[in-house]
Amino acid sequence: MQNLLEIKDLNVEYYKGGQAIPAVRGVDLAVKPGEIIGLVGESGCGKSSIALSIMRLIPPKQGKIISGQILFAGRDIVKFSEDECRDYRGNKIGMVFQEAFSSLNPVFKVGDQIKEAIKLHNPDLGQEECRQRSIDALRLVNIPQPKERYGSYPHQLSGGMQQRAMLAMALACHPQLLIADEPTTALDVTIQSQILDLLVKFKSELTMSILMITHNLAIVSQIADTVAIMYAGQIVELASREKIFNNPLHPYTIGLLNSVPDIATRKERLVQITGQIPDPGNLPDGCPFDPRCPEALTACKDAGPLMVEIEEQHFVRCFKQINVTQG
Amino acid sequence: MIMADLLEVKNLTKYYPVEKGVFKQSVGTVKAIDGVDFSIAVKETLGLVGESGCGKTTCGRLIANLLPPTGGQVLFDDEDIYSLRGKHLTAFRKKVQVLFQDPFSSLDPRQSIYDIITEPIRIHRLHNKKDTRTKVEELLGLVGLPNDIVNGYPHQLSGGQRQRIGLARILSLNPRLIIADEPVSSLDISIQAQIINLFKDLQQKYDLSYLFISHDLGVVKHIAHRIAVMYRGKIMELADSEELFARPFHPYTKMLIQSIPSIRTRKNAVLAGLEKDELPVPVKGCAFYARCAKAEDRCREMVPILEPKGEKHFVCCWNPE
Ligand SMILES: Nc1ncnc2c1ncn2[C@@H]1O[C@H](COP(=O)(O)OP(=O)(O)OP(=O)(O)O)[C@@H](O)[C@H]1O
Ligand SMILES: Nc1ncnc2c1ncn2[C@@H]1O[C@H](COP(=O)(O)OP(=O)(O)OP(=O)(O)O)[C@@H](O)[C@H]1O
Ligand SMILES: [Mg+2]
Ligand SMILES: [Mg+2]
Numbered sequence: 001m002q003n004l005l006e007i008k009d010l011n012v013e014y015y016k017g018g019q020a021i022p023a024v025r026g027v028d029l030a031v032k033p034g035e036i037i038g039l040v041g042e043s044g045c046g047k048s049s050i051a052l053s054i055m056r057l058i059p060p061k062q063g064k065i066i067s068g069q070i071l072f073a074g075r076d077i078v079k080f081s082e083d084e085c086r087d088y089r090g091n092k093i094g095m096v097f098q099e100a101f102s103s104l105n106p107v108f109k110v111g112d113q114i115k116e117a118i119k120l121h122n123p124d125l126g127q128e129e130c131r132q133r134s135i136d137a138l139r140l141v142n143i144p145q146p147k148e149r150y151g152s153y154p155h156q157l158s159g160g161m162q163q164r165a166m167l168a169m170a171l172a173c174h175p176q177l178l179i180a181d182e183p184t185t186a187l188d189v190t191i192q193s194q195i196l197d198l199l200v201k202f203k204s205e206l207t208m209s210i211l212m213i214t215h216n217l218a219i220v221s222q223i224a225d226t227v228a229i230m231y232a233g234q235i236v237e238l239a240s241r242e243k244i245f246n247n248p249l250h251p252y253t254i255g256l257l258n259s260v261p262d263i264a265t266r267k268e269r270l271v272q273i274t275g276q277i278p279d280p281g282n283l284p285d286g287c288p289f290d291p292r293c294p295e296a297l298t299a300c301k302d303a304g305p306l307m308v309e310i311e312e313q314h315f316v317r318c319f320k321q322i323n324v325t326q327g
Numbered sequence: 328m329i330m331a332d333l334l335e336v337k338n339l340t341k342y343y344p345v346e347k348g349v350f351k352q353s354v355g356t357v358k359a360i361d362g363v364d365f366s367i368a369v370k371e372t373l374g375l376v377g378e379s380g381c382g383k384t385t386c387g388r389l390i391a392n393l394l395p396p397t398g399g400q401v402l403f404d405d406e407d408i409y410s411l412r413g414k415h416l417t418a419f420r421k422k423v424q425v426l427f428q429d430p431f432s433s434l435d436p437r438q439s440i441y442d443i444i445t446e447p448i449r450i451h452r453l454h455n456k457k458d459t460r461t462k463v464e465e466l467l468g469l470v471g472l473p474n475d476i477v478n479g480y481p482h483q484l485s486g487g488q489r490q491r492i493g494l495a496r497i498l499s500l501n502p503r504l505i506i507a508d509e510p511v512s513s514l515d516i517s518i519q520a521q522i523i524n525l526f527k528d529l530q531q532k533y534d535l536s537y538l539f540i541s542h543d544l545g546v547v548k549h550i551a552h553r554i555a556v557m558y559r560g561k562i563m564e565l566a567d568s569e570e571l572f573a574r575p576f577h578p579y580t581k582m583l584i585q586s587i588p589s590i591r592t593r594k595n596a597v598l599a600g601l602e603k604d605e606l607p608v609p610v611k612g613c614a615f616y617a618r619c620a621k622a623e624d625r626c627r628e629m630v631p632i633l634e635p636k637g638e639k640h641f642v643c644c645w646n647p648e
Contacts, residue, residue, distance in 0.1 A: 016483055042515050043487025062482065098513075144380070148345060156343070159509065160379025160542070185513040188378040188542035189586045215515025259520050279473060 014063035038220035041230030094175030111150030232288035339399035361560035374551030
């Protein structure tokens with residue numbers, strides 16, 4: 001199947017005190033129509049930067065796409081003019097931002113904001129029809145009493161309601177690709193499950209593709225077709241959901257899976273991956289995970305490993321795994 | 328070991344008017360908090376859980392005295408916090424700190440990280456310039472951030488880093504009670520574990536108490552000594568953590584426990600009884616009535632009250648089992 005989105009060798013940098021900070025380093029990622037990709041990784045590894053690159057929303061004074069291509073239905077978004085970007089945003093690619101509250105406008109009613117988004121993307125619809133669709137959108141994301149809530153201002157909604165209102169706005173425009181950056185962090189499991197079911201419904205009924213950015217492996221295990229594990233600006237493991245959960249190969253992925261709090265046991269201390277992610281302005285020469293890696297080899301200090309297809313459709317960036325397969 | 332009560336909440340309520348039209352006619356009320364009682368001891372962590380919109384943030388803000396209540400009382404060190412004035416109020420504002428739900432909008436984008444962390448120190452005039460530097464380094468060490476981060480601005484940080492800055496900032500005041508509103512829900516799991524462990528270490532070190540607000544029972548289980556389960560502004564069940572998981576009485580608590588997803592079993596959350604807009608807000612009777620599988624006639628007619636059911640275990644249900 002033709003890819004809807006294809007990211008090729010994407011590099012993103014930010015500027016900090018005159019220094020260039022590499023936040024995304026040579027990322028390749030493809031999304032098929034109707035596919036849900038889970039992009040997982042520790043805070044600061046560059047997930048949102050990928051999302052913002054696809055939307056062409058990296059703040060110009062703060063950073064930029066250094067190189068690479070982002071092909072959407074065959075056209076390179078990186079080369080788009082500002083007008084073309086505007087046409088894509090919302091219409092073809094919808095996004096739920098990580099910071100739900102700051103992306104809602106505090107001075108307008110939530111329902112009106114959704115209505116405006118619908119109107120913008122469907123100029124032929126009448127005001128009343130747009131209003132009705134806005135209420136439907138709020139109902140769809142399970143906001144109780146949507147008619148009454150239409151008139152609420154963002155600060156009058158709880159954290160989880162704001163997050164759902166953002167999602168309602170993105171979905172109301174029926175995008176081909178939805179980028180959802182931590183869309184359910186403020187939601188409890190029952191509402192979260194309803195939202196995930198809703199996303200799956202959009203995926204199967206409208207073949208909407210989803211790039212689901214999250215730190216929550218439980219979410220990924222529920223809905224993702226493919227999982228990409230990210231570390232220090234790179235994708236370090238990429239495979240189907242089944243392979244990632246049943247046969248994780250990268251020591252970092254294994255560490256992540258082990259640190260999930262398990263309800264069956266109450267541990268005095270939670271298992272954590274020791275150490276911290278490297279400062280992106282000061283990356284080690286070798287594998288960026290080396291300082292924290294329980295399985296590090298001497299080779300890992302000298303150079304970063306390349307992405308290798310260890311088994312069919314299972315890609316890993318790790319010297320140890322490369323050694324294992326090469327005998 | 329749990330010591331004396333630090334905080335006592337008595338019959339606390341907060342109603343918001345629902346307004347309509349240009350003249351802001353009041354057309355009803357949202358009962359965000361509806362008669363809540365609980366206490367928090369010195370060095371204790373009380374977990375407050377419940378679904379989105381049930382009133383957790385409102386409850387936290389009321390206790391921090393950031394919002395006037397509609398009714399009820401909150402005692403901190405046996406003093407009514409809503410009657411505190413002048414220097415007593417200032418002292419209270421140091422002792423009780425809030426870590427806000429949204430790490431993005433809670434940090435001022437125009438301030439440098441250094442200014443953000445040191446703002447409380449400046450407001451309360453705690454240290455001179457040189458000591459402040461040292462203090463900042465100590466605080467950053469506590470929350471696991473490198474020293475040079477202070478020269479940057481919030482937009483340069485990822486979500487997780489911002490939340491740790493928020494924590495460093497409030498720790499500068501040596502608070503006694505921290506109201507942590509979903510402090511880890513926007514963090515990735517490895518950092519969640521680090522922060523929860525950090526919360527525990529800080530508690531041991533400084534005899535801190537926490538009101539730990541979360542929608543995630545799985546997380547709360549790892550940190551709270553006791554857990555209060557809230558539904559539509561009311562506490563439905565309150566018990567020791569272990570006890571609550573071992574012997575949940577309230578149908579809502581049971582539902583919450585069952586719906587915790589696990590990557591081991593990869594089960595889906597239980598979708599029993601959804602919060603839908605068709606569900607009317609009951610004028611009388613139990614708030615959970617419409618979603619309850621065990622509901623009887625009296626549940627529709629009479630409001631249940633939070634009553635003891637076993638040792639230090641309280642349930643608000645006509646039909647607990
Ligand atoms: N506007 C900016 N200016 C400077 N540095 C930035 C900026 N935005 C992000 N960064 C840096 O780039 C790196 C990647 O950030 P990004 O927000 O993409 O991470 P993330 O994976 O989304 O993290 P989180 O899970 O915490 O949201 C981080 O080190 C961050 O500090
Ligand atoms: N300023 C306000 N004006 C009107 N209604 C409000 C206001 N603040 C909160 N509410 C309402 O009070 C109820 C409780 O909100 P609250 O923010 O306390 O919920 P919460 O439990 O923290 O939810 P979440 O988990 O989604 O953050 C919600 O119905 C909300 O819309
Ligand atoms: Mg992010
Ligand atoms: Mg809240």
